[in-house]
Amino acid sequence: MLTRRVLNRTLLQRQHLLEHTGVPALEMTEHLLGLQAQDVLPPYVSLWSRVAGFDPAELSGALERREAVRLVLMRGTIHLVTAADCRRLRPLMQPMLDRLHRSTVFARHTADLRYDDLVAAGRDVLAGGPLTSKALGAALAERFPDHEPGHLATAVRTMLPLVQLPPRGLWGRSGGPRYLTAEDWLGGPLDPDPDLADVARRYLRAYGPASPADLTTWSGLTGARAVLDALGEELVTYRDEDGRTWFDLAGLPLADPGTPAPVRLLGQYDNLWLSHADRTRVAEPEKRARWMGRNGGVGATVFVDGMLEGLWRRTGDGIEVQLFRDLTRAERAQLDAEVAALETFLAR
Numbered sequence: 248m249l250t251r252r253v254l255n256r257t258l259l260q261r262q263h264l265l266e267h268t269g270v271p272a273l274e275m276t277e278h279l280l281g282l283q284a285q286d287v288l289p290p291y292v293s294l295w296s297r298v299a300g301f302d303p304a305e306l307s308g309a310l311e312r313r314e315a316v317r318l319v320l321m322r323g324t325i326h327l328v329t330a331a332d333c334r335r336l337r338p339l340m341q342p343m344l345d346r347l348h349r350s351t352v353f354a355r356h357t358a359d360l361r362y363d364d365l366v367a368a369g370r371d372v373l374a375g376g377p378l379t380s381k382a383l384g385a386a387l388a389e390r391f392p393d394h395e396p397g398h399l400a401t402a403v404r405t406m407l408p409l410v411q412l413p414p415r416g417l418w419g420r421s422g423g424p425r426y427l428t429a430e431d432w433l434g435g436p437l438d439p440d441p442d443l444a445d446v447a448r449r450y451l452r453a454y455g456p457a458s459p460a461d462l463t464t465w466s467g468l469t470g471a472r473a474v475l476d477a478l479g480e481e482l483v484t485y486r487d488e489d490g491r492t493w494f495d496l497a498g499l500p501l502a503d504p505g506t507p508a509p510v511r512l513l514g515q516y517d518n519l520w521l522s523h524a525d526r527t528r529v530a531e532p533e534k535r536a537r538w539m540g541r542n543g544g545v546g547a548t549v550f551v552d553g554m555l556e557g558l559w560r561r562t563g564d565g566i567e568v569q570l571f572r573d574l575t576r577a578e579r580a581q582l583d584a585e586v587a588a589l590e591t592f593l594a595r
Contacts, residue, residue, distance in 0.1 A: 249487045254528040256502035267299035281326035289514030290327045303418040317411040322467045323347045337408040343467040348405040356398040369403035377425040456493035460524035508553035510581040515544045530555040
């Protein structure tokens with residue numbers, strides 16, 4: 248029988264948010280199956296909150312050395328992943344990305360064009376070197392003059408595995424996205440036969456116990472129940488207080504529900520709490536609604552005792568915190584220490 252408290256502490260334990268770890272940044276990135284990277288800062292905050300003594304130059308250097316990349320992956324959002332995971336994950340996500348694209352207004356503006364023709368044109372124009380989105384659209388419009396450049400660029404950015412090249416994503420650097428195919432940037436093909444079952448195993452190691460709906464929510468992929476069922480005796484199942492079934496890898500421990508959970512400051516879209524269909528293990532619905540605002544996340548997040556309890560943002564004077572409840576004296580002391588540590592990190 249799984250209580251919500253056990254689910255909470257087990258997720259935090261597997262996310263390395265109960266205590267810092269000394270594993271290298273790229274090893275943690277791979278364990279988490281990538282870092283949410285809609286903006287430049289969140290991947291660095293994600294690693295800072297998990298890895299003891301994390302040096303942002305470690306991740307920034309990995310991007311420059313092509314050991315890590317930024318591209319569209321799970322749920323159609325930008326993730327920072329290792330080069331190996333780029334090769335493994337992007338082919339798996341392509342059908343989902345195509346489905347997402349067909350549901351957008353941009354798809355209607357390119358519906359008369361053959362998919363293969365757009366893909367071939369995108370590869371051809373990018374063969375000459377990296378392009379900004381605007382330049383990519385202009386080059387494609389020369390091939391398809393009856394279509395808006397922006398619609399063409401958006402379609403190709405979904406259909407092709409396009410990496411956002413440095414300096415985009417580097418620590419302390421600025422620069423808009425320039426795109427190149429992952430194959431050209433990494434110097435080789437993507438995995439022609441990626442293993443979805445292995446991805447499901449890795450998801451459970453970092454996010455489990457979980458349901459098929461959770462795996463679908465994290466990835467955007469369909470058929471999660473069949474994938475988990477096919478793992479057979481590799482898995483164990485649990486029931487929660489509401490009678491729902493949860494899957495986990497056999498042999499993985501569940502956390503002690505009495506384990507203290509320290510205050511953590513996370514990014515605006517950390518995968519900790521975006522990777523389950525039922526997010527109540529880390530965020531009460533009314534508090535998640537305060538984060539959502541009217542149109543997406545309104546701030547980076549504060550977790551107290553393992554739950555979403557506030558927002559934080561950078562200001563000219565440091566970090567400003569908005570809390571959703573009163574803290575105990577001990578919790579306040581932890582928060583003040585964490586804010587001071589993050590301010591020091593961001594000032595590097």
